[in-house]
Amino acid sequence: MTSRNHVIVVAVLLVFAIVAAAAYALGDRTGSTRNPTTGPTPGGTAAGSSPTGRTPSAPVSGTVPRTSTPRPTTGGASPVWLPSDPAIADVCRTRLPAQADDTLVVIARGGPYPYRSDGVVFENREGLLPRHTSGYYHEYTVVTPDSDDRGTRRIVTGTAGEQYWTSDHYASFREIDPRC
Secondary structure, three states: OOOHHHHHHHHHHHHHHHHHHHHHHHHOOOOOOEEEOOOEOOOOOOOOOOOOOOOOOOOOOOOOOOOOOOOOOOHOOOOOOOOOOOOOOEEEEEEEEEEHHHHHHHHHHOOOOOOOOOOEOOOOOOOOOOOOOOOOEEEEEEEOOOOOOOOOOOEEEOOOOOEEEEOOOOOOOEEEEEOO
């Protein structure tokens, strides 16, 4: 094989590896089945429900469904949690302030929310969360004790169920790991 042919073969293999890695990174790794009326249904749950009690909604067109909610594994093992983006640090739900847990409970119930701006679309202008079309993310206030206003603490949720914590008004995010 000539050196030119060798370079071409290596280049083709490199392109294949990049395409395969991109397909894996962008692919649906949730183990979900697609229900055209209710959106993704995690394996082992009834349509319209999820292991965390949230009702899943159909993903926004042009987005890749992902989940950070537990899903059953084969053989009766405990649920597996997949982060939506391994580049974003995670935080155990139990490590959050008590007010954050209160907000997560209200989100799971679907309201009512204490602030009129809770549930509004979060635009991700900072670009710190994985990219999705407008309307994918929604934000909720986490009460800050002794604050005269909404404070700087928020929980941002994605349509596929992922949840993010920010204590510094969107300067940084950590994905909430519901397992701990």
